[in-house]
Amino acid sequence: MASVRDNQYLDHELHVALLAVQRAAILTKSVFHNHAKGTLNKSDASPVTIGDFGAQALIISALQHNFPDDEIVAEEEAKDLRGEKGQEVRETVWNLVSQTRLENKEYEETLGGSVKSADAMLDLIDKGDSQGGGKGRIWAIDPIDGTKGFLRGGQYAVCLALMIDGDVKVGVLGCPNLPISDSEPLTEGIGKDASDEEGKFGVVFAAKEGYGAVSCPLSKRGDLKMDEINMKPLENVADATFCESVEAGHSSQGDAAAIAKKLGITKPSVRMDSQAKYGSIARGAGDLYLRLPVRADYVEKIWDHAAGELIVREAGGMVTDSEGNRLNFKLGRTLKENKGVIAAPKNVHGKVIEVVKEVLGAKQ
Numbered sequence: 001m002a003s004v005r006d007n008q009y010l011d012h013e014l015h016v017a018l019l020a021v022q023r024a025a026i027l028t029k030s031v032f033h034n035h036a037k038g039t040l041n042k043s044d045a046s047p048v049t050i051g052d053f054g055a056q057a058l059i060i061s062a063l064q065h066n067f068p069d070d071e072i073v074a075e076e077e078a079k080d081l082r083g084e085k086g087q088e089v090r091e092t093v094w095n096l097v098s099q100t101r102l103e104n105k106e107y108e109e110t111l112g113g114s115v116k117s118a119d120a121m122l123d124l125i126d127k128g129d130s131q132g133g134g135k136g137r138i139w140a141i142d143p144i145d146g147t148k149g150f151l152r153g154g155q156y157a158v159c160l161a162l163m164i165d166g167d168v169k170v171g172v173l174g175c176p177n178l179p180i181s182d183s184e185p186l187t188e189g190i191g192k193d194a195s196d197e198e199g200k201f202g203v204v205f206a207a208k209e210g211y212g213a214v215s216c217p218l219s220k221r222g223d224l225k226m227d228e229i230n231m232k233p234l235e236n237v238a239d240a241t242f243c244e245s246v247e248a249g250h251s252s253q254g255d256a257a258a259i260a261k262k263l264g265i266t267k268p269s270v271r272m273d274s275q276a277k278y279g280s281i282a283r284g285a286g287d288l289y290l291r292l293p294v295r296a297d298y299v300e301k302i303w304d305h306a307a308g309e310l311i312v313r314e315a316g317g318m319v320t321d322s323e324g325n326r327l328n329f330k331l332g333r334t335l336k337e338n339k340g341v342i343a344a345p346k347n348v349h350g351k352v353i354e355v356v357k358e359v360l361g362a363k364q
């Protein structure tokens with residue numbers, strides 16, 4: 001199979017995305033270790049931190065420099081950082097954004113270098129307000145996915161995907177708290193080799209449609225030493241390890257347990273925040289990702305799935321909603337046609353969906 005590294009189609013996009021995610025992950029890691037997180041509550045009561053704002057500003061700055069005509073759908077907005085009320089948080093975020101760079105100067109130049117001013121930073125954050133849809137080039141950004149995990153010291157991911165006419169073509173996930181090595185077992189918390197070592201920390205996963213998936217250690221320089229990753233072969237679904245959200249409010253853990261039992265799965269679930277779940281199964285550290293609706297009225301956001309979905313598919317897996325339909329990224333900022341997410345190796349995906357339908361159907 002052609003690999004992500006030996007084809008020029010969308011290579012610049014993939015390269016910029018990998019560097020932009022690494023730079024943003026340096027910022028989030030520094031917030032994680034050195035700062036009060038500056039947590040605010042959004043109108044839907046979910047948290048946002050200085051790390052979310054800073055990472056979004058840096059990623060959009062890199063995209064605007066390289067692809068000024070592309071649209072961007074990003075999770076956060078700058079409203080709470082503007083005016084007198086926002087001054088304190090704005091200054092903290094600006095400090096972080098103006099100081100964070102890749103150690104490799106050439107890579108930093110590829111990203112367009114520093115943001116010019118605090119005001120420019122706010123405008124960059126607000127450039128992520130595209131309504132999305134099925135036409136043209138649109139980037140989806142979740143600057144910190146799993147903010148609750150980030151605050152708890154668990155897993156989180158810096159997520160970036162490029163969609164063209166509503167199809168995900170490039171996906172990158174930076175997971176600063178996952179083990180660097182693809183052969184480490186599935187982990188809920190910080191991996192034992194995830195700490196700084198020669199400027200390395202955690203892992204970045206990437207995929208380009210049709211060319212496979214790769215992983216590479218995150219590094220302060222932005223180096224890109226990539227290895228191909230693949231889902232682990234799974235002959236018997238009963239032998240699977242499955243992962244699910246830590247937050248019971250995000251995915252029904254009771255339904256997942258009932259589904260696992262019916263599939264004959266005896267290993268306990270691994271609970272992990274964020275799209276680190278997609279990356280982990282894509283590199284064979286686990287087998288299944290079950291995300292089962294808790295509330296009928298919750299609609300998943302495209303930035304919570306675009307990168308991970310492509311990475312799992314390119315590593316040989318299948319990703320659908322709980323009814324077995326592909327995720328539809330063409331409908332705007334949300335996945336309004338899909339409920340839940342089921343990711344599994346291709347050969348067992350049909351069996352898993354059968355059981356998901358039985359268990360969810362029996363509740364109605």
Ligand SMILES: Nc1ncnc2c1ncn2[C@@H]1O[C@H](COP(=O)(O)O)[C@@H](O)[C@H]1OP(=O)(O)O
Pocket residue numbers: 046047145146147149244245246247249250251272273274275294295298304
């Ligand atoms: N009720 C919900 N059901 C499913 N996902 C949710 C719900 N509320 C928030 N989320 C989103 O789940 C994602 C984290 O998933 P996980 O628990 O698997 O790490 C976050 O992006 C979070 O969005 P938000 O960014 O608004 O907090």
Ligand SMILES: [Mg+2]
Pocket residue numbers: 142144145146303304
């Ligand atoms: Mg998210």
Ligand SMILES: [Mg+2]
Pocket residue numbers: 052075142143144145146147
């Ligand atoms: Mg987020």
Ligand SMILES: [Mg+2]
Pocket residue numbers: 046047075147
């Ligand atoms: Mg959020």
